Amino acid sequence: MTDEIPANHPHYIFKNLKRIERWVINIVYFSVWRKYVKTAKLKINERKYFEHYFKELHVRYYLKVYQGGNYITVDRLILNFLLSRVNENIKILLSSANPYNMAGFVFAIRSQIEINALANKYVSDKSYHEKFIKLNEDRAKVTELDTVININTLVSKMDQSFIPYRKIYDALSLFLHPNPSALGFYAQYRDSKYPDSFGHPIIKKYFDASVSINPESEQWFNKNLWNFLTLLEHFILIFDEINHKFYVDDADKEHHHIFVQATFMNKHQKEILKAINEAASNGEDQQEAFNNIYKKIINEYKLKK
Structure with a gap:
């Protein structure tokens, strides 16, 4: 697996x-993101994966x-x-790989699990965003207003996929919080070799x-x-399934259509x-002439796509 x-x-x-579009994204990668990939403790093929995902995310942002x-x-x-949070997660994880920073590393992975779970909710419930944007986030007022769905609930629903989301999420949570698992990790505790004591991590003179x-x-x-x-x-697979438009209400939808028409006419x-x-x-x-030219322009757009 690690050689692919x-x-x-x-x-x-x-x-x-198009060639010019790929050129622009390549320029952004080499000027902004490549430094994260180069400085992280990665194998050559792992670097290729991160470069690949940076570019695939940028394409979706562009389109x-x-x-x-x-x-x-x-x-x-x-x-x-959604795309911005994933971008941040990648940069946090790469920055935590050299030198190793477990807290940042774990945070990035847990955050990615949560983003995947939210994106999946948008796919399965096409009206969820209508409530999500306006929902109350104050748990103290839970009896007064609807609150956002607990992220643990969304993560649990992801276990229907081929990835053991719940298992990974729970395991990482043990390390992120100040639990015995985190203490054992930093002290390199090994049950099999040192049943009665902690292990022997490398203690360096410089605390770097x-x-x-x-x-x-x-x-x-x-x-x-x-x-x-x-x-x-x-x-990426989940994001590509989000192919419906998001409107908060009918007024928002009407405003959007007005903006579209105004932009088109201009x-x-x-x-x-x-x-x-x-x-x-x-x-x-003249009305028929307008209708004909309108249809012609729309058809040209369709052919380009």
Whole structure:
């Protein structure tokens, strides 16, 4: 497993972009994200995976968030939030891999599990966002207003997938909080070799690292790194299933349509006015001329896609 490299699957869409679009994303990767990948304690194939996922996430940001009219919608805000959190999770995890930082490393993986669970909820419940954006987050007022669904509930529902989400999440929680599991990890406690005492972590003169690098710790970090990569793969699959538009209510939907129409008219103003003026000059129906040019432009958009 640790020797594999990213394969060419249909849901990987970076390769399908135009050359100039791929060039832009490559520039961003080399100027911004590559430093995280290079400085982390990674094998060559692991670096390729992180480069691959950075680019696949950027493609989805480019297509789903960046492209569109010069207006903000709930739809773009939600998708931007999901992609931005995943981007942050990757950077936190990579920054925690050299030197080893268990708290940051575990936080990134747990956060990714939670983002996957929320994205999955958006897929299975297409109206969930209508309540989610307005829900009360104050647990003290739980009897007064609806509150957000506990993330543990959403994570538990993910266990229907091929990844043991609940098991991984619970195991990581033991390490993130100041539990005996965390104490044993930092002290390298080994039941089999040292049944009556703690192990012997490397105590360094300079306090520049918190986790001792030894076969046990490296195995633990490597296993969970590949768990994280699996979660990224699953996130992309879930994210691509979110193909419906998000509206808070009917008024928001109506405002969105007005913005779309205004942007469309502004962009194609010359073509539309030319068609209407030519119809007026020839004594033809101007409304019909508008309808025809409108359909023509829409069909051209469809052909491009």
